[in-house]
Amino acid sequence: MATVDLKDVRKVYAGGVEAVKGVSIAIPDKALCVLVGPSGCGKSTLLRMIAGLETISSGEVSIDGKVVNTVGPTERDIAMVFQNYALYPHMKVYDNMAYGLRNRGTPKDEIDRRVRDTAKTLELAHLLDRRPRELSGGQRQRVAMGRAIVRNPKVFLFDEPLSNLDAKLRGQMRVEIKNLQRSLGVTSVYVTHDQLEAMTLADVLVVMNGGLVEQAGAPLDIYEKPASTFVASFIGAPPMNLIALAGNALPEGTKLVSPVPPSAATLGFRPEDVELADAAHDAADGMDLEAQVEAVEPVGAESFLYSATGGGRIVVRVPGRAIAQPGDRLRVLVPADKLHWFDQAGKRVG
Amino acid sequence: MVDTPVAVAPGKATSTAAVLGRKEDGAMLGVSRSSRYIAHAVLILGIVIVAFPIYYTFVASTHTLQTILRPPLPLLPGDQFFENYSEALFGGVGRIGGVAVSTLLFNTMVVALAIAIGKIIISILSAYAIVFFRFPFRMVFFWIIFITLMLPVEVRIMPTYKVMSDLGLIDTYTGLTLPLMASATATLLFRQFFLTIPGELVEAARVDGAGPYRFFKDILLPLSRTNIAALFVILFIYGWTQYLWPLLMTNRNDMNTIVIALKKMISFADADTQWHLVMVTSMLAIIPPILVVLLMQRWFVRGLVDTEK
Numbered sequence: 001m002a003t004v005d006l007k008d009v010r011k012v013y014a015g016g017v018e019a020v021k022g023v024s025i026a027i028p029d030k031a032l033c034v035l036v037g038p039s040g041c042g043k044s045t046l047l048r049m050i051a052g053l054e055t056i057s058s059g060e061v062s063i064d065g066k067v068v069n070t071v072g073p074t075e076r077d078i079a080m081v082f083q084n085y086a087l088y089p090h091m092k093v094y095d096n097m098a099y100g101l102r103n104r105g106t107p108k109d110e111i112d113r114r115v116r117d118t119a120k121t122l123e124l125a126h127l128l129d130r131r132p133r134e135l136s137g138g139q140r141q142r143v144a145m146g147r148a149i150v151r152n153p154k155v156f157l158f159d160e161p162l163s164n165l166d167a168k169l170r171g172q173m174r175v176e177i178k179n180l181q182r183s184l185g186v187t188s189v190y191v192t193h194d195q196l197e198a199m200t201l202a203d204v205l206v207v208m209n210g211g212l213v214e215q216a217g218a219p220l221d222i223y224e225k226p227a228s229t230f231v232a233s234f235i236g237a238p239p240m241n242l243i244a245l246a247g248n249a250l251p252e253g254t255k256l257v258s259p260v261p262p263s264a265a266t267l268g269f270r271p272e273d274v275e276l277a278d279a280a281h282d283a284a285d286g287m288d289l290e291a292q293v294e295a296v297e298p299v300g301a302e303s304f305l306y307s308a309t310g311g312g313r314i315v316v317r318v319p320g321r322a323i324a325q326p327g328d329r330l331r332v333l334v335p336a337d338k339l340h341w342f343d344q345a346g347k348r349v350g
Numbered sequence: 351m352v353d354t355p356v357a358v359a360p361g362k363a364t365s366t367a368a369v370l371g372r373k374e375d376g377a378m379l380g381v382s383r384s385s386r387y388i389a390h391a392v393l394i395l396g397i398v399i400v401a402f403p404i405y406y407t408f409v410a411s412t413h414t415l416q417t418i419l420r421p422p423l424p425l426l427p428g429d430q431f432f433e434n435y436s437e438a439l440f441g442g443v444g445r446i447g448g449v450a451v452s453t454l455l456f457n458t459m460v461v462a463l464a465i466a467i468g469k470i471i472i473s474i475l476s477a478y479a480i481v482f483f484r485f486p487f488r489m490v491f492f493w494i495i496f497i498t499l500m501l502p503v504e505v506r507i508m509p510t511y512k513v514m515s516d517l518g519l520i521d522t523y524t525g526l527t528l529p530l531m532a533s534a535t536a537t538l539l540f541r542q543f544f545l546t547i548p549g550e551l552v553e554a555a556r557v558d559g560a561g562p563y564r565f566f567k568d569i570l571l572p573l574s575r576t577n578i579a580a581l582f583v584i585l586f587i588y589g590w591t592q593y594l595w596p597l598l599m600t601n602r603n604d605m606n607t608i609v610i611a612l613k614k615m616i617s618f619a620d621a622d623t624q625w626h627l628v629m630v631t632s633m634l635a636i637i638p639p640i641l642v643v644l645l646m647q648r649w650f651v652r653g654l655v656d657t658e659k
Contacts, residue, residue, distance in 0.1 A: 048553075051557065073556050074556065147554075
């Protein structure tokens with residue numbers, strides 16, 4: 001229904017703080033774009049600028065090809081789901097959902113039909129006469145979603161909508177949001193600091209840091225080819241192991257069979273991309289390093305071995321029950337195609 | 351004679367405590383029996399001290415002037431209830447130019463309601479502007495309002511009187527109420543409440559297409575209703591008991607408020623004063639504020655303690 005385009009968007013606050021330092025993103029029609037990053041990276045500010053709740057210092061925000069820099073939130077035809085839901089406490093669920101439509105002068109029977117349809121989709125039909133304080137967290141979340149959906153807007157904006165739910169409910173709602181977004185086919189922008197949410201929801205994943213886009217693209221592409229050490233350590237849990245190379249020398253206990261790219265300053269590998277080998281076995285290519293297990297974290301389907309190496313602490317992911325105990329020595333092999341190289345500035349090499 | 355009170359008192363106390371104990375089992379958990387007795391004794395003593403003068407006024411209002419002037423005044427109500435009350439309410443009281451107390455009640459009601467409602471409207475609107483709008487000199491305006499808090503009516507009474515009399519507003523309801531309406535206290539109270547309203551709620555309303563007027567009417571006003579109710583009770587009583595300003599602003603007897611009329615009804619010479627009518631007027635002056643408090647009690651308490659948002 002609509003594309004969202006950001007062109008070199010900046011936000012400078014009155015005090016001179018620059019929250020967003022020039023961001024350009026093109027979100028295709030019907031796509032779910034997730035902005036992810038640590039707190040203070042400017043992702044919420046960016047979302048609020050798309051919503052029209054925050055003025056744009058420079059650059060252009062366009063919705064459906066039209067520049068909306070000076071257009072108010074109402075006329076942008078967007079709907080927003082807030083972190084704390086922001087339901088009107090004194091209104092019943094029905095009125096919460098109908099309020100936006102009433103303000104737009106939608107006919108009464110049309111409002112009624114749409115509210116009831118939406119309530120049915122979200123399994124809220126039996127709650128229409130309740131007030132927000134009589135609902136559980138998950139139900140409030142649904143009402144907030146319903147309030148957005150019922151308006152049938154061009155763009156959905158989600159501002160960390162799941163961060164107030166418990167882990168189980170968060171998982172459920174994540175799937176539901178994804179299905180709903182796909183079936184409604186509404187272009188969406190979703191802000192979160194949770195990389196798991198970001199990975200699973202996104203069609204377009206945008207990793208932000210310090211007011212700038214670090215990397216944008218399909219989630220798995222970012223996972224497989226992180227553009228910087230920041231992205232490498234932010235996407236994936238547990239994060240990528242990074243080992244600093246002193247000049248071109250390798251830390252003690254580390255052997256490299258593959259050549260080191262000339263400008264590389266850091267090498268990285270994912271905890272799941274390793275192979276544990278016995279002494280007799282030699283690495284055909286890639287890296288070979290010795291590690292001592294310091295702690296074991298079994299989580300059921302897999303276990304994490306926190307181990308010390310000459311180059312610092314690494315995490316190794318092994319399937320099922322851990323075979324090692326704290327104090328054990330490991331030989332960790334990483335194939336060459338699973339090694340990531342980063343230069344002095346933290347940018348990807350090769 | 352000596353034995354009777356001793357024998358009666360414990361019996362009475364037990365039954366009272368039993369009733370109260372049942373009612374408040376949960377709330378009073380862990381409080382010993384004897385401390386409960388003491389608490390009730392203190393409370394009852396307090397009530398007696400506060401209520402006895404009012405009761406005595408009521409008693410006096412049901413006797414003839416002669417009975418009142420011939421001490422001691424009986425402790426039980428007399429038989430002049432209907433005579434005294436109808437004389438005061440509808441007959442007119444001589445010392446205040448034959449104005450009936452019903453006129454006074456009406457005047458006072460108009461003044462108290464106008465002050466309470468006017469204050470609420472003005473202060474909620476100014477608080478709305480100060481909290482939710484960004485305009486030049488916003489904080490200057492806020493501080494100007496705040497500073498007026500430090501000037502009581504009495505301090506600025508001469509200039510205010512001059513303005514009102516130049517405008518020809520002596521002996522009018524406007525003159526009686528207008529200067530008392532602008533209220534820093536109520537503005538501050540609403541401001542504090544508005545500041546607790548989450549920013550997300552304001553933004554949600556903006557996204558939902560509610561402009562400033564709709565946001566005020568559909569969201570802010572309903573959320574403030576307990577505050578408004580609490581404030582109404584306080585301001586109604588404030589308006590009802592105004593003394594100095596109505597005293598200056600009214601010359602005509604039929605524009606008096608009940609408190610002013612009451613003062614005028616009492617003469618230095620005891621024989622001139624129609625004490626039975628004074629007592630009736632006092633009783634009548636108490637009733638409307640009591641009614642307001644009783645009827646709005648639930649709202650009043652919620653407005654003062656409510657944290658639900």
